[in-house]
Structures are given as structure tokens and as C-alpha cells.
Amino acid sequence: xxxxxxxxxxxxxxxxxxxxxxxxxxxxxxxxxxxxxxxxxxxxxxxxxxxxxxxxxxxxxxxxxxxxxxxxxxxxxxxxxxxxxxxxxxxxxxxxxxxxxxxxxxxxxxxxxxxxxxxxxxxxxxxxxxxxxxxxxxxxxxxxxxxxxxxxxxxxxxxxxxxxxxxxxxxxxxxxxxxxxxxxxxxxxxxxxxxxxxxxxxxxxxxxxxxxxxxxxxxxxxxxxxxxxxxxxxxxxxxxxxxxxxxxxxxxxxxxxxxxxxxxxxxxxxxxxxxxxxxxxxxxxxxxxxxxxxxxxxxxxxxxxxxxxxxxxxxxxxxxxxxxxxxxxxxxxxxxxxxxxxxxxxxxxxxxxxxxxxxxxxxxxxxxxxxxxxxxxxxxxxxxxxxxxxxxxxxxxxxxxxxxxxxx
RNA sequence: GGAGGAGUACCCAAGUGGCCAAAGGGGACAGACUGUAAAUCUGCUGGCUUUGCCUUCGAUGGUUCGAAUCCAUCCUCCUCCA
Numbered sequence: 216x217x218x219x220x221x222x223x224x225x226x227x228x229x230x231x232x233x234x235x236x237x238x239x240x241x242x243x244x245x246x247x248x249x250x251x252x253x254x255x256x257x258x259x260x261x262x263x264x265x266x267x268x269x270x271x272x273x274x275x276x277x278x279x280x281x282x283x284x285x286x287x288x289x290x291x292x293x294x295x296x297x298x299x300x301x302x303x304x305x306x307x308x309x310x311x312x313x314x315x316x317x318x319x320x321x322x323x324x325x326x327x328x329x330x331x332x333x334x335x336x337x338x339x340x341x342x343x344x345x346x347x348x349x350x351x352x353x354x355x356x357x358x359x360x361x362x363x364x365x366x367x368x369x370x371x372x373x374x375x376x377x378x379x380x381x382x383x384x385x386x387x388x389x390x391x392x393x394x395x396x397x398x399x400x401x402x403x404x405x406x407x408x409x410x411x412x413x414x415x416x417x418x419x420x421x422x423x424x425x426x427x428x429x430x431x432x433x434x435x436x437x438x439x440x441x442x443x444x445x446x447x448x449x450x451x452x453x454x455x456x457x458x459x460x461x462x463x464x465x466x467x468x469x470x471x472x473x474x475x476x477x478x479x480x481x482x483x484x485x486x487x488x489x490x491x492x493x494x495x496x497x498x499x500x501x502x503x504x505x506x507x508x509x510x511x512x513x514x515x516x517x518x519x520x521x522x523x524x525x526x527x528x529x530x531x532x533x534x535x536x537x538x539x540x541x542x543x544x545x546x547x548x549x550x551x552x553x554x555x556x557x558x559x560x561x562x563x564x565x566x567x568x569x570x571x572x573x574x575x576x577x578x579x580x581x582x583x584x585x586x587x588x589x590x591x592x593x594x595x596x597x598x599x600x601x602x603x604x605x606x607x608x609x610x611x612x613x614x615x616x617x618x619x620x621x622x623x
Numbered sequence: 624g625g626a627g628g629a630g631u632a633c634c635c636a637a638g639u640g641g642c643c644a645a646a647g648g649g650g651a652c653a654g655a656c657u658g659u660a661a662a663u664c665u666g667c668u669g670g671c672u673u674u675g676c677c678u679u680c681g682a683u684g685g686u687u688c689g690a691a692u693c694c695a696u697c698c699u700c701c702u703c704c705a
Contacts, residue, residue, distance in 0.1 A: 473660090581667070
């Protein structure tokens with residue numbers, strides 16, 4: 216099976232500029248492709264994960280990935296798929312974020328000599344001369360066409376600033392620049408980037424009369440069409456300090472039935488034959504598929520050891536018994552106790568399980584909190600200090616959130 | 624530059640002097656049911672030392688016994704004209 220066929224079978228490919236030529240490039244290790252990452256936060260997210268795996272897949276077939284850090288484009292902000300303007304970031308933030316991205320990517324991509332590259336578009340975008348750029352590049356873009364582009368559609372109703380309107384031009388310039396300077400011949404990205412990406416091939420054709428290619432990856436959406444990789448509006452981060460391996464594991468452990476197999480295909484490196492076998496699974500077996508998905512992904516992002524720990528902790532907590540040593544915990548100090556005991560509300564807030572005393576009270580009143588095995592019912596309850604000695608006590612919020620409170 | 628319109632909680636959105644900590648919906652969270660899923664039903668959704676108090680309806684001042692609501696100034700966004 217060729218690489219292209221595998222990517223298709225996994226459902227990764229959304230659109231390509233020319234199927235024949237892209238096949239030829241990637242199947243034969245001739246692609247020198249880039250994926251751009253705008254550094255709007257200090258960690259990559261589960262949303263970037265698909266792109267990272269794609270890079271890895273292409274790299275192991277002999278193609279050369281170029282990870283483009285958007286130090287320059289982030290200064291502008293991509294309006295694609297946004298209903299409002301992005302927050303403007305300072306140069307310092309962007310530099311810091313770029314640095315964090317780099318460290319995370321190194322886990323997935325081999326940046327060894329000649330194997331892959333990492334570049335930052337701040338290096339060429341920030342010093343552009345406005346008038347020169349307009350004459351050189353701006354002349355090649357038709358505003359009429361740009362306005363028709365998908366990525367601006369939503370914004371046409373709510374307003375689009377000139378700053379953001381230029382994003383497409385910057386992205387196109389990136390491709391054009393790298394095509395000339397380092398021989399980058401293909402661009403990959405999320406399907407929402409399609410029109411921005413075409414801008415680049417168009418520019419290259421007009422300026423240089425050469426062909427270049429684009430391939431977009433299916434966006435990771437659930438069966439309802441919502442973007443995946445977010446919980447309660449918060450991204451699932453790849454940085455263990457922002458999303459613990461346990462939470463990361465749990466996120467995938469809890470995907471909907473309808474989405475498991477899709478995620479396994481798209482995100483894991485399990486052989487297709489094995490995945491095909493799982494295809495007919497349902498009920499209890501399908502539930503098991505979620506475990507496989509969660510373990511595979513956690514192991515890729517955080518390593519086998521962390522994946523095992525997360526899995527063991529989850530099993531212990533949900534199936535009862537066993538050691539649940541790896542759950543998040545909070546150390547209580549003497550200052551947290553008054554007269555040798557701590558109030559239920561304080562405890563919940565202290566552990567980060569409730570944002571305020573009011574919320575903590577509500578949770579208890581609704582029967583959503585348990586300390587050890589006993590359900591809490593009285594918001595005014597107090598617990599003596601010695602309960603938290605030694606191993607501490609497991610505080611349970613709802614069915615899935617566990618937290619250890621221990622005397623420190 | 625000119626003329627209009629809008630800014631309300633996590634999001635959408637009602638409210639146009641007291642009955643407003645602010646309808647309704649979505650989302651989130653919790654309970655029941657389950658498989659750590661989905662669907663469904665129920666509760667809940669500013670803070671606090673909670674039969675009460677405090678802060679909140681773009682910002683700042685003002686009118687009033689009393690303001691999300693009226694007035695002034697400012698900020699932001701949208702639409703039309705140029």
C-alpha cells in the first residue's frame with residue numbers, strides 16, 4: 216500500500232491540488248512540505264496533533280517536513296473560521312510561544328541533519344518593505360477573488376479588518392519565499408486553510424510560472440460537527456503542565472461512540488489491518504476501543520510510562536480498588552485548618568474542584584461530592600486534620616473528577 | 624467626513640425608572656438512567672460569614688428616594704452615504 220493510499224484509507228486527506236502529482240511527490244519521498252503553526256498560545260493542542268502525525272507519517276516515508284513557526288503571521292492573526300478578531304499578541308509573547316512549540320514538536324519529528332527543518336516566518340516577514348511588497352506580490356492578488364474565499368465569508372458579515380485581510384497574502388508569501396529559498400514544493404494544513412494555501416500556489420504560478428502543491432487534512436470534528444480537542448471551551452493541551460497526562464487520557468477515553476473509530480484511524484499509528492478488525496466493534500468492545508485510543512495517544516504525546524500510569528489510575532478509580540497514585544493532588548498545610556479541622560467548602564475550593572464557596576456548596580447540596588467512599592451532604596461539615604494524614608483522602612467531584620487531598 | 628444602529632452574565636438574547644442578580648435558549652457543571660459513550664429527564668449557573676449583604680448590564684460622571692432602563696461625555700463595533 217502506498218503512503219497516499221494509506222492516508223486516504225485513514226481519512227486524513229481532505230483536498231489536494233492535483234491528486235496525480237501529490238501522489239507522485241509523497242509516495243516517492245520527493246515532497247518537501249511545510250505546515251504552518253501560528254503561535255497564539257504557549258503550547259500546541261490536540262487540534263495540532265493531526266498535523267503533527269501527518270508530518271511524522273510523511274517523514275517516515277522519506278519526505279522532508281518543514282515546520283513553520285508563525286512568528287510573523289501571528290502578528291496579524293488568521294481570520295479563518297473566526298467570528299471575531301484575535302487578541303493581538305506582543306512580540307515577546309510570540310517569541311516565547313514559538314520556543315515552546317519547538318520543544319513539543321521535537322517529540323514527533325526528527326529534526327536531524329537533512330531530515331526536517333524548522334523555520335520562523337518572522338525572519339522574512341517582519342522586514343518586508345510595504346511598498347515593495349505591494350508591487351511585488353500585491354499586484355498578483357485579486358481582491359474580488361479574495362473576497363470570495365471561504366475563509367473570509369463568515370467575516371464579511373461581522374466585519375474584517377484590513378490587518379486580517381492581509382493574512383492570506385502573508386501566508387502566500389511564506390510559501391512563495393520557501394519555494395524559492397529552500398525548495399519547498401508542497402504545503403499541508405487543516406482544511407480550513409485551503410483558500411489561504413491556494414493563495415500561495417497561485418502566487419508561485421504567477422511570479423515564477425512553476426507548479427506547487429497543497430494538501431489539506433480533515434479537521435478533527437465529532438459526529439455533531441463540533442471541533443474536537445476542547446473541553447468546556449478549553450483546549451486539550453499537549454503540555455503536561457497545562458493538561459495532565461491523566462486528563463489527556465480521559466479526554467480520549469470519553470469520546471463518543473460515533474467518533475472512536477474515526478479518531479483511531481486519523482490519529483493513531485496502529486496498522487490499518489488491526490483497525491479494520493475493530494471496525495465492527497460495539498457496546499462493551501467499543502468501550503474497549505476507547506481505552507486503546509486513549510492509551511495510544513497518551514503514549515505518543517507523553518510517553519509509554521505516563522500512558523500506563525494514566526490508564527492504571529483510571530482503571531483504579533473507575534473499576535474500584537487498585538492504586539490510584541497518579542491522580543492530581545493538593546497538599547494541605549496547617550494554615551488551611553482552623554482548630555484542627557477544615558470545612559467542606561474550603562476543601563473543595565482548595566483542591567480546585569470548585570471556583571468559589573458558592574459553587575462548592577451547590578455541588579454538595581446536589582450530591583455531587585464524595586470524600587473517600589462517603590457522599591457529602593452537609594456543606595457545613597468539618598473534617599479533622601488527621602483524616603488527611605498519610606495517603607490522604609480522595610475527593611470525588613461528580614463521577615469522573617478525582618483529586619487527592621493530603622497533609623503536606 | 625456625514626447619517627443612522629448596537630454594546631446585558633461563558634455565548635446568543637429579552638428587559639426601556641422600583642416587582643432585576645436580571646426572562647428565554649445554548650453551553651458548562653451536578654443528579655437519575657448507563658458502558659467513564661450518546662440520547663432523555665431533573666437540578667443548577669455573580670460573590671459572601673446566604674431568611675440578609677456586596678459587586679455586576681461598554682467606560683466615566685450626572686438626574687432621582689430609587690438607574691441595565693433617563694441625561695452628558697468618552698470608547699468599541701456595525702450599516703448606509705462620501
